[in-house]
Amino acid sequence: MNKLRAIQLFVRLAELGSFTRVAEQLNTSKSVISKEVSRLEEDLGVRLLHRTTRNVQLTHAGEGYLQRAREILAQLEAADSFVQDLQQAPRGRLKINAPMALGITELSRMFADFMRAYPDIELDIHLGDEDVDLVEQGFDLGFRASSQPLDLAYVGRPLTRFGYHVCAAPQYLQQHEPIVSVDDLRSHNCFEYSYFKGKNVWPLDDGVRIGGTLRVNSVIFMLTAIKSGLGLGLVPEFLCREALASGELVEVLPDARKPELTLYALYPARHFVPARVLQCIDFLEAWFLRQR
Amino acid sequence: MNKLRAIQLFVRLAELGSFTRVAEQLNTSKSVISKEVSRLEEDLGVRLLHRTTRNVQLTHAGEGYLQRAREILAQLEAADSFVQDLQQAPRGRLKINAPMALGITELSRMFADFMRAYPDIELDIHLGDEDVDLVEQGFDLGFRASSQPLDLAYVGRPLTRFGYHVCAAPQYLQQHEPIVSVDDLRSHNCFEYSYFKGKNVWPLDDGVRIGGTLRVNSVIFMLTAIKSGLGLGLVPEFLCREALASGELVEVLPDARKPELTLYALYPARHFVPARVLQCIDFLEAWFLRQR
DNA sequence: CCTGTTGTTTTCAAATTGGAAACAGTTTTA
DNA sequence: TAAAACTGTTTCCAATTTGAAAACAACAGG
Known part of the structure; x- marks a missing residue:
């Protein structure tokens, strides 16, 4: 068993309340989720969830574990970012969401420049115009065009205006x-x-x-x-x-x-924002300033 | 890569300062240690250790990661024992209040099963249909059938519905x-x-x-x-x-x-709810789910 | 220039994993 | 009331990953 992944799956499962949906969201089969979570329970010797055919609900033990598991995952992420940020050249993965039209025009040129400047950063770019929850889907960064101020759960930086x-x-x-x-x-x-x-x-x-x-x-x-x-x-x-x-x-x-709309770069207001995210946003701001 | 194990190996390695000794201590081969730690470094994109033929010493990043890793492992262990302690064959007395009619039908069968599962718990069951104050009378648990939500002084978990x-x-x-x-x-x-x-x-x-x-x-x-x-x-x-x-x-x-009424299990919203109470409720929930 | 010890790499059998499909329930729909 | 549609679990097997031993490369000390 990969315990860490099992814990991540358990947390996701508690959030989504459905094995099937977790599998969908992670593009894997539900048998994997089922097996891995079962193994975690077996390893702990404790049932974390009540299962029925209609929904999953946490046991008391599961509730306690969930809370702690979340904390642990956050700390691990912080530890990873910590050592990565010590490096002079930022590295790691940036998962980015952007509107389709913008993505295949302005942003494609912008990110070409970005990749040249930061060759050690892996980009994982998801283009689409549906509403997505950045945190839930694990995005580091999103682009939104809006005429009004934005959701307070995110930090938003205006990049440019367009008509x-x-x-x-x-x-x-x-x-x-x-x-x-x-x-x-x-x-x-x-x-x-x-x-x-x-x-x-x-x-x-x-x-x-x-x-x-x-x-x-x-x-x-x-x-x-x-x-x-x-x-x-x-x-x-x-x-x-x-x-x-x-x-x-x-x-x-x-x-x-x-x-006139303002294009914003958004990122989740986490405790530890990895350096590569901040770096990327700095790059964005500079790039759009240069364009004008 | 099993990241969690990789982290554990890294911490051990930092303590013992030798791949060989870690392998010996864990009764495994040194190739495993070497490969796993290398994979962790690759995953982070950061070198955690300087290797020479004579000894292993932490890099700057490695030191920072070590400190955090130790903390994370300790918390994980705490989380594990937390849920396991909840599970531990609970003992003690459970004073329970339930409506008479329910008590001598469904609940009598339910508690028969419960006593088989938790032979060390003493049950003190008071059946009666008068309104009682659970806290005042020292009840750990009560059953109420109601069509409306319940008193806020208690935590209620819906168990089943009946007409x-x-x-x-x-x-x-x-x-x-x-x-x-x-x-x-x-x-x-x-x-x-x-x-x-x-x-x-x-x-x-x-x-x-x-x-x-x-x-x-x-x-x-x-x-x-x-x-x-x-x-x-x-x-x-x-x-x-x-x-x-x-x-x-x-x-x-x-x-x-x-x-239609919903049957609730109620327990006083105290700060420290004894494990045996939580355990009992988990058992109740599972039991009623199984009945359907 | 050996010798002993280090960590890494290679090798390949063995174990584990992952996804499809079958399965066993349950709820919803017709 | 039967059928359809979902749920999570289990089974099965190919594909991948793992692990121990052995070979290897690097180096310190005699």
Whole structure:
């Protein structure tokens, strides 16, 4: 038995309350979880959990062990960070979460530079636009674009600000009615981004309810559709900058009032923040300053 | 790599200053020690020891890690013995309060099993349906059936849920008017349980005021009267289950809405709850889970 | 330049592990 | 009431990892 892993599994299990979910979250089979936790119980000679087919609940012994196990794992992590931070060049693994669109544009260039600067740091980058809990999923760092301040459980550092543009292909604009006011959008094919907070109301001036033939959870996908001349989209600046410069896309309603978002780097407010995380954030801040 | 064992080996190694001696002391080969410690260093990305052919000495990082590692191992050991002490064949007396009806049915079987499992625990069981103050009377544990959450001065663990049935003897039903609706009960001989919260209003559908020739503070007594064909009673499921199965009693108005009660195990929210109490509750929970 | 001792590496049989599938329960659904 | 859908556990076997011995490399001391 790998006792340390068994303990980690037990803690996870206590949090999620289900063998199946732990297995899913760790991309392994539930038999592994079951066997390892059973072995831990056997090793201790104590039942830590009551199992039923519907849920798992801690025994009294399990509750006591959980509390101590958490502490021990935290201390071990701190010990590891301690020795790693003594090294001159930071090393270790950084698990990072970022929005898809941002990840494959700005951040891909940024992290290429980062890897050059810190060749001993392993990056584990998860791109996705679903809401994730950084702590629960073990992320060291996350990127969020927001117009409001952020969750207090995290430390957030503003990196840069960016806006949106309403974009269309020149071809589309030729073939359709001209757009001179925000209200004209109502009669156009405006694409909707599924995760967009305003849903089908674009925050132009006082807001305009739009409609169209495409609703998709990827701005990249949407951008391709726009470039093909199929419709209009509200696209983050960093995504359309190139296409606007080259003339492949044209900005519509450049003078309409549009919101500005701030891009934050977030990290869990732990007791011991590993040096590599802080170092990475310093790098981020410097990098984005240089870009402007 | 078994990290925990690697850490243990590292600590031993730092103490003995020699791979060979660690191997000897643990009755294993030195290759194991060498490989495992190397793997730990690799995992951390940090050299913990300077090796020469003559002796082993800690690096700066190694010293820091050693100190933390010792602490972690000590805490782990403490956690292990903590749960094991909880488990240790507990002894002593458990003073327990339970409702009469429950005590002479379910609980009598449950505690028979418990006594087999923990032969060193003395049980002092007080059955009774009066309201008692557990703390004042020195009870370690009490059982309460309730539809609402419980007094905050106690810690309560839900054990099982059960319902009620309106029961009568077949003989009684033959000799009296048929009962097809809740309201029909008004004209029947419905027995009243003195401690019942609703007094003479049975909580069927929207409630029905009943009356009859027996009012008694023992459901067992009442059950005997019902079996004799003298009248109807509102009886907890666990009490009439057998009689219903054997046909000795028949359920009346099975489709009427009836309340469901949760059976709780209660113990005073003291600072130090004796291990035997916690142990007993774990046993209870497991037992009732198994029953279902 | 041996000799004895150190830690590391190699080797390969033996033990352990991990995932799929079968299984035994239970709850939910139709 | 039967079927479907989950639960956690167990079984099975290929794949990996482990461990002890032996070979090896490095070095101190005679």
